[in-house]
Amino acid sequence: MNVQENLDKLWKDCKRVLKVARKPDGSEYLDFSKITALGIVVxxxxGFVIVLISQLIGL
Structure with a gap:
């Protein structure tokens, strides 16, 4: 494949993704926010436990 064929395929793939993509509604956005916040806390x-353990054993 040459560069032009690769660019054409990429453009078609991008258009296909944009056709099926949609904006999340309020409940979906809230769920994503909760999951993201939970991941940050975890x-x-x-990290806190690792630092605490390393300080306790004197590293």
Whole structure:
């Protein structure tokens, strides 16, 4: 395949994705926000525990 064929395929794929994409409604947006916040909290707690353990063993 040459560059032009690759660009044409990419353009067709992008148009197809944009056709089926839609804006999330309020409840979906709230669910995504809750999941994202939960992930941030979990990563923060894991980091805190790692720092706490490393300070306790003197690293």
């Amino acid at each position: 990563i923060g707690v894991i």
